[in-house]
Amino acid sequence: MTGNCLCGAVSVTIDARPEFINDCNCSLCRKVGGAWSYFPSSSVKTTGNTFSVARHDKKAHGVEVHSCEICAATTHWVLTKSFKEQNPSADQMGVNMRLFDPDELEGVEVRFPNGKDWAGEGPFGYRRMALTISDSAPW
Numbered sequence: 564m565t566g567n568c569l570c571g572a573v574s575v576t577i578d579a580r581p582e583f584i585n586d587c588n589c590s591l592c593r594k595v596g597g598a599w600s601y602f603p604s605s606s607v608k609t610t611g612n613t614f615s616v617a618r619h620d621k622k623a624h625g626v627e628v629h630s631c632e633i634c635a636a637t638t639h640w641v642l643t644k645s646f647k648e649q650n651p652s653a654d655q656m657g658v659n660m661r662l663f664d665p666d667e668l669e670g671v672e673v674r675f676p677n678g679k680d681w682a683g684e685g686p687f688g689y690r691r692m693a694l695t696i697s698d699s700a701p702w
């Protein structure tokens with residue numbers, strides 16, 4: 564399935580529907596407007612030009628967030644080079660599921676991690692119950 568940025572210049576195609584979407588409330592996810600599903604990089608194809616930003620306000624920045632060069636919609640993230648150097652087996656991308664038509668995501672679980680209060684390691688807590696996208700519980 565394929566999602567598009569607001570202007571349509573960037574498309575992101577994934578092999579399969581995700582099992583879940585993380586709608587996280589940490590400052591990064593809130594401010595870039597990302598709600599992520601995670602895939603091995605071989606399962607994601609992007610077309611169109613993006614610019615990327617890594618968090619230089621943090622000592623360690625694990626991800627580089629990409630946005631459409633024209634409309635600036637957040638499209639996906641990739642692991643930074645320095646993160647991959649430290650974690651050679653890591654191969655993950657985050658795709659902003661807000662690019663996709665919600666009708667195509669029916670049946671997918673949306674989780675709400677409390678990234679805002681996360682200690683920086685270990686599992687996330689959740690700030691509310693997960694929902695499954697459906698006509699009666701749209702997302």
Ligand SMILES: [Zn+2]
Pocket residue numbers: 568569570571572573631632633634635636
């Ligand atoms: Zn665009």
Ligand SMILES: [Zn+2]
Pocket residue numbers: 587588589590591592593678
């Ligand atoms: Zn987050």
